[in-house]
Amino acid sequence: MPSFPVPVFAAAILACLLLRLVWSGEGSRWLRLLIAVSAVQSLIAAAVQHYGIVELRFLQPFMASLIPPLTWLAFVQGALRPLAPRDGLVQLAAPAFVLFCIVFAPLTLDAVLPALFTGYGLLMLHAMRNGADRLPLARLESSAPSLRSWRLLAILLIGSAASDVLIVADILFFAGDLKGSITSVTSSLLLLGLGLMGLERAQDEPDTQASGEDVPIEAVEQADAAYPSDEERQLVGRAFDLLTTSRLAADPDLTLARLARRLTVPAKTLSAAINRVEQMNVSQFVNRYRVELACRALTAGTSVTEAMFEAGFRTKSNFNREFRRVTGQSPTGWQQANAGRAQASASSQPIT
Structure with missing residues (x-):
């Protein structure tokens, strides 16, 4: 009887979530792409770790490297500001560097990928450090839940970096016996975070005619005056x-x-x-x-x-x-x- 590992189940749920967003016309293009890439990554992980299709192993680090920048782009477009075409191009630098490492320096991937996930997670948390008013494009009805969902996704990025470190430690000290369990837990948590974001009704296309004022607002500075002006x-x-x-x-x-x-x-x-x-x-x-x-x-x-x-x-x-x-x-x-x-x-x- 064929097994049905957790990553496959996660991929199926993510595919259903993606179809729901496309059918309803909800979710930004970057959020949809993030969910699609995460689903493919889950299938690749299942194929390599549970079904022994080792030929796909080289795709794992590259597909993983797409998730942090896509998460950042989805966050910016859905909550902070309209994206310029160059924003997507800039974010290609991280996957391009990982591809370089895959070809020329594969031993560095165990350090590069956790650093990538941690860096983007911290960047998102920093952007949300002053609360709901830091998200000018979030719907005011649900800015607090949106803030919590984005923070959860940022924390999950950092958690994914920790899981990569645990997998390396497992291979070194336990012959990789726990690798499947670690991957399953990571897939489940990622599914939770993306599911929450998919349930948040994001704007499909932020107003590209927005003025330059629609940028991430800085922390509200306390004026010296005792009362409002x-x-x-x-x-x-x-x-x-x-x-x-x-x-x-x-x-x-x-x-x-x-x-x-x-x-x-x-x-x-x-x-x-x-x-x-x-x-x-x-x-x-x-x-x-x-x-x-x-x-x-x-x-x-x-x-x-x-x-x-x-x-x-x-x-x-x-x-x-x-x-x-x-x-x-x-x-x-x-x-x-x-x-x-x-x-x-x-x-x-x-x-x-």
């Missing part, structure tokens, strides 16, 4: 007016970058102003208003699901989390507690 208060007021006078808040794909463009200010400036004036990040600021919209709908007797969509939320988990953060109650509990308000309002209206 008048300019910051006015900017936050303009942002609130924009949300209340337009349907922008109800757009589930709203991002910090788009909101800043509508206000004709840099994303960094808007983020800093909201942080100082409201003592919250941009995602919390927008979602607070969305919860207010949902409360009005619930008061009017709208169902919880309809109120969620009308307010600009796409997923029940994000809606429940933000609703409880703002009101201290679940949507259903809040609606039940305020059920009499709509009836009292209706009975107070004059009969015509």
Whole structure:
């Protein structure tokens, strides 16, 4: 009876995830390519380690070297800024160097590949060091889950480097007896990380007409003044007016970058102003208003699901989390507690 190793199972799940993204039109091109390469890498690992097809062994390090730069490109395009054509070319340097090592210096691969995975993982963590407002292209509805998913993927890159070191140690000290188990665990963790990213609805094509202001925002600097400036208060007021006078808040794909463009200010400036004036990040600021919209709908007797969509939320988990953060109650509990308000309002209206 043929065996069905974990890497093959991981490849099958990744293939299904890729088909789902392509069919629904979701996910950036780099995220799709990352998932495809990861699936192929899992199949190659299974073919070499479980089915003895050693002819494919030389492909393993090269395919592995594609994963860190593709992860970085998917992260940048999905969360930080639009990518220029040269960005993809620059990232080819790492796989090209690994290919050089495969041909001319294969003994260096045990050091080069872990360093590559660790370096890109640390680079991603550094880019996210100041929280959700560091992701101007992430949807404001789910910037916190997106941040956690990207951080998990960065940590998994570093973990993959550690697994490579463990495999080398296993070969040196245990004759490679644990290599299959280490590879299976690594494949499972990678599947977990990519699965979470695939479930996050990424923008298909970020706005390539975005201004130069849509770059990764720097850390919000604390001003010397004890209170926010008048300019910051006015900017936050303009942002609130924009949300209340337009349907922008109800757009589930709203991002910090788009909101800043509508206000004709840099994303960094808007983020800093909201942080100082409201003592919250941009995602919390927008979602607070969305919860207010949902409360009005619930008061009017709208169902919880309809109120969620009308307010600009796409997923029940994000809606429940933000609703409880703002009101201290679940949507259903809040609606039940305020059920009499709509009836009292209706009975107070004059009969015509």
